[in-house]
Amino acid sequence: MENNLKAVILGRIEAIANAEKITKAELGHVSRELLLYVPESNDIDVVNKLLLVLTPMNKATAILFFKHFLPWTSEETQDGDFSRFGGKMKKEKQVDRKLAAIKEFLSVEENNIWTWAGQNVNVEYKPKDFAAQVTKAVQTALKGEKKENGETPPLPVQDIIAAVLRAGIPVEAMLTLAQERIEEMEAAQAMAKAA
Secondary structure (H helix, E strand, O other), X not given: OHHHHHHHHHHHHHHHHHHHHHHHHHHHHHHHXXXXXXXXXXXXXXXXXXXXXXXXXXXXXXXXXXXXXXXEEEEEOOOOOEEEEEEEOOOXXXXXXXXXXXXXXXXXXXXXXXXXXXXXXXXXXXXXXXHHHXXXXXXXXXXXXXXXXXXXXXXXXXHHHHHHHHOOOOHHXXXXXXXXXXXXXXXXXXXXXXX
């Protein structure tokens, strides 16, 4: 069983490796072809279609690549994330600069999205801001949410505190912080009266 399972796993790893090679090669070719096709045809939708089929990491790289070269605006979600490429840029100088950059880039036959990314994309680990996420979750819970497909009512403060306690926050830590907050408020009130 163990050797059979290992053979299956190794087969899957090989299939993934082959798929990655094909994806990398095809994305390299299509990146050059799109730099030629889109400015001539004004068909930005083909880039948007490509972005829909890419893995998150390849998509992020492609967005940076096409934003750098193509004279098209990008549309964003309400959260400020990239959504899709939209209309062509209006300023002629901007368009001309981008088209000149495409011409220069494509003049080197080896250039593609991967050579560009190797020189221009720095993948950095960005630590999560858990404090901000917790704060936002509590704020949302306090006010509730209205969405197109329904509404979530606000959560009572007692339920939020109960959830925090269930998550493993010690009661003593909460009491200590509450006491510190009370002392800060009293000090601020005393300073306001003295002024």
